Amino acid sequence: xxxxxxxxxxxxxxxxxxxxxxxxxxxxxxxxxxxxxxxxxxxxxxxxxxxxxx
Amino acid sequence: xxxxxxxxxxxxxxxxxxxxxxxxxxxxxxxxxxxxxxxxxxxxxxxxxxxxxxxxxxxxxxxxxxxxxxxxxxxxxxxxxxxxxxxxxxxxxxxxxxxxxxxxxxxxxxxxxxxxxxxxxxxxxxxxxxxxxxxxxxxxxxxxxxxxxxxxxxxxxxxxxxxxxxxxxxxxxxxxxxxxxxxxxxxxxxxxxxxxxxxxxxxxxxxxxxxxxxxxxxxxxxxxxxxxxxxxxxxxxxxxxxxxxxxxxxxxxxxxxxxxxxxxxxxxxxxxxxxxxxxxxxxxxxxxxxxxxxxxxxxxxxxxxxxxxxxxxxxxxxxxxxxxxxxxxxxxxxxxxxxxxxxxxxxxxxxxxxxxxxxxxxxxxxxxxxxxxxxxxxxxxxxxxxxxxxxxxxxxxxxxxxxxxxxxxxxxxxxxxxxxxxxx
Numbered sequence: 001x002x003x004x005x006x007x008x009x010x011x012x013x014x015x016x017x018x019x020x021x022x023x024x025x026x027x028x029x030x031x032x033x034x035x036x037x038x039x040x041x042x043x044x045x046x047x048x049x050x051x052x053x054x
Numbered sequence: 055x056x057x058x059x060x061x062x063x064x065x066x067x068x069x070x071x072x073x074x075x076x077x078x079x080x081x082x083x084x085x086x087x088x089x090x091x092x093x094x095x096x097x098x099x100x101x102x103x104x105x106x107x108x109x110x111x112x113x114x115x116x117x118x119x120x121x122x123x124x125x126x127x128x129x130x131x132x133x134x135x136x137x138x139x140x141x142x143x144x145x146x147x148x149x150x151x152x153x154x155x156x157x158x159x160x161x162x163x164x165x166x167x168x169x170x171x172x173x174x175x176x177x178x179x180x181x182x183x184x185x186x187x188x189x190x191x192x193x194x195x196x197x198x199x200x201x202x203x204x205x206x207x208x209x210x211x212x213x214x215x216x217x218x219x220x221x222x223x224x225x226x227x228x229x230x231x232x233x234x235x236x237x238x239x240x241x242x243x244x245x246x247x248x249x250x251x252x253x254x255x256x257x258x259x260x261x262x263x264x265x266x267x268x269x270x271x272x273x274x275x276x277x278x279x280x281x282x283x284x285x286x287x288x289x290x291x292x293x294x295x296x297x298x299x300x301x302x303x304x305x306x307x308x309x310x311x312x313x314x315x316x317x318x319x320x321x322x323x324x325x326x327x328x329x330x331x332x333x334x335x336x337x338x339x340x341x342x343x344x345x346x347x348x349x350x351x352x353x354x355x356x357x358x359x360x361x362x363x364x365x366x367x368x369x370x371x372x373x374x375x376x377x378x379x380x381x382x383x384x385x386x387x388x389x390x391x392x393x394x395x396x397x398x399x400x401x402x403x404x405x406x407x408x409x410x411x412x413x414x415x416x417x418x419x420x421x422x423x424x425x426x427x428x429x430x431x432x433x434x435x436x437x438x439x440x441x442x443x444x445x446x447x448x449x450x451x452x453x454x455x456x457x458x459x460x461x462x463x464x465x466x467x468x469x470x471x472x473x474x475x476x477x478x
Contacts, residue, residue, distance in 0.1 A: 007177050009426050010184045021415060040416060042426045043142040048177075054186040 004030055005052040009042035013049060070238045070269045073248060078258050080247035087253050089465025091116050094364065095405060098393045102132040107379050112365045112388035116465045127385045130365075134397035134418070137389040139376065141366070141423035144168055146374045149425055151367035151386050158256055159249035159263035161308040165425065172424060178294045178301060179309060180428055182287060188432040191231060196439040199226045204447050212454055215444075215473040220325040224436050225318035232313070233286045242266075246314040263311055270307045287313075321433045323362035323469035324419070325440050330460045330470055331356045331407040333453050338409050343445045352409040353437045354417065357395075359407045360462050361419030362469060364392040392468075394418040448477035 004013040013033070018024040022040050024033055035046055094116065101108055101115075108115070112130045131137055140147045152166035164175050181187075200223055207213040225243055234242055248262035270288075277284070277292035278300065291306050332339040332352060342348040365388045370381040381387065395417040396404035402411075420427035427433070444451065453459060457474035 005184070007184075008173070008180060008424065009428075010180060010431050012185070038142070041420075041422065043423050052184070052186065054189075 002051045002053050004049050005054075006039040006042060006044050006048050007050055007052075008044045008048050009039060011039050011041040012054075068269060068272060069235075070241050070245070071265050072241050073245065073258065073261050073265065075258065075261070078248065078251075078255070080244060080251055080258070080262075083251060083254050085463075087250060088467040089113060089116055090463050091465050092461055092463050094392060094465060094468075095396055098132060098390065098396065099398075101130075102393055102397075106133045106136045106377070107131050111386075112390055113465050127382065128388070129381070129385060130388045130390060132390050132393040134394040134400045134415075136377070137391065137394045137418065138422055140368055140387060140389055141421055141425070144172075144424050146371060147368035147387065148371045149367075150369045150371075155252055155367075156250075156312070158252040159259035160311045161263060161267065162302070162304050163308040163312050164305070164428075165312065169424070174297065175301065175305060176424065176428070179291070181294070182290055183428055183432055185431045188435050191227070191432070192435045192439050195230050196223075196227050196436050197443070199223050199230065200439050200443045204443055208447065211478070212474070212476050213448075215329045215475055216322075216326045216470060217472060219444075220322045220329070220440070220473075222322075223440060224321035224325075224433075227432075227436060228313060228317040231287045232310070233288065242314055246318070249311060249315055250319075266311045266314065267307055270310045271303065274303055274306055317429055317432065319467070320362045320427075320429075321436050323467055324357060324433060325437050326460075326469045326473055327360035327362065327462055328353060328356035328437060328441065329444075329473050329475075330462055331359055333451065333460075333473065333475060335407055336452065338407070339451070342409065342441070346442065346445075348409055349438055349441055350434075351413065353434060353441065354413060355407060355409045355411065357419035358401065358417030359395075359405075360468055361391060361395055361417065362467055363419070363421075364464070364466060364468060365390045366421050366425070389421075391418040391421055448475075450478040451475055452477075 005011070013019070013030060015029055016026060018026040018028045019037070019040055020026065022037055024037060033046065038045060039048065097115070108130045109128070110130060111128045115130060131140060148168050149166045149172070150168070152163070157163060157166050164172055164179060167175065203219050203223055207218050213219065225246075229239055229242060245262040245265055248258050249266070250259065251262070252259040273288065274292045277289050288310065291301070291309065294301050332342065338352070342352050368387050368389060370383055370385045370387065372383050374381045395401070398404050400415045420430040452475060454474040454476045458472070460470035460473045462468050462470050
């Protein structure tokens, strides 16, 4: 299974859950997450995320 | 390719050397180093109502010795949003103060680095501790350690969940993962604790860091001449690369020094606090025993309620105004995670231990920002394995009525000394 993971801290973006605390509604595809959004754990930008096999 | 299960030539490892001063006992210095306060939360709530920023060091507000006595301008910041705002702004708030504390013994650690060095090294070290990596350790390393410790108490019907269990298992896990020689474990454990004596007796902290450096430095050199895949953490780190170059030797050694301490000390405290929370609330303990999907919420609630680490320091690298207050260049600031995780605006009735509370807002036990705890995923795996094993093997676990109840104490790090319990 592949997931989108922040490589600075290991936080996983789950499209089904989104990031309500960061203003991203559940069900939001990664492509629609704005570039200004930050990882809720470490504050990294979208560029720090990568598809990772878990 | 050499694999973890194939036989690699024996490593040329020197024996680890003990402290020069055989009379120094770092385990007796815990209260002096980390404080002994029972209730830090009433003062925190009172001060938060007064203002979000206060002059002085957090630990000094509780009468503990100052961490950085040479720094004249020190502030303590309270509350979730203000702490997060600073921790998430490394361009203005540097981790430099850590150089004068843990840097004394650990050396060139990523904990006091700032971007761009921190960004580069952090990503490499984090790779060894990503969730999918540490999850594998759960079965192969954590579970046997946990079961082995519980085996020793099964016939007794009583145990001290700290002294018989929690204080041992995370150290045993990381030392197995580092393949440290079993006959020298007690020396490594002592040096690990002594490294944290920088508040109390810097000469002991420096000596401990030196002894660990004497051990790890030639080992890194040896491993770099061998196969990159010997299946253990030191080998992995020795061969880790940043931008196509291996990590500087002293950066790896410093990380290993830190790992011998941090990977055990915080998890043992977190697990001990978890057991206090559950045993103090038998209905919640029973709920978790019956429904293991509550193990994760119980752990997260314990980390929120009594996170092992109370605060993290930062330093303003330029004048910066926020919410009507101006930090000046060079000001050092303690960000009190313990206040953030009990902020009533984020966590209703924050002093109550409640595994069923909403998890919409993340707690700050592991801090936030680029320096968020690198070992948080391993800590969670360890605590999940530990709690499940305790629930499986210790039926009707309860406080021992013949022993004193536990007290979670500390200003810098918090944990009970004992959690006496009985089981059927």
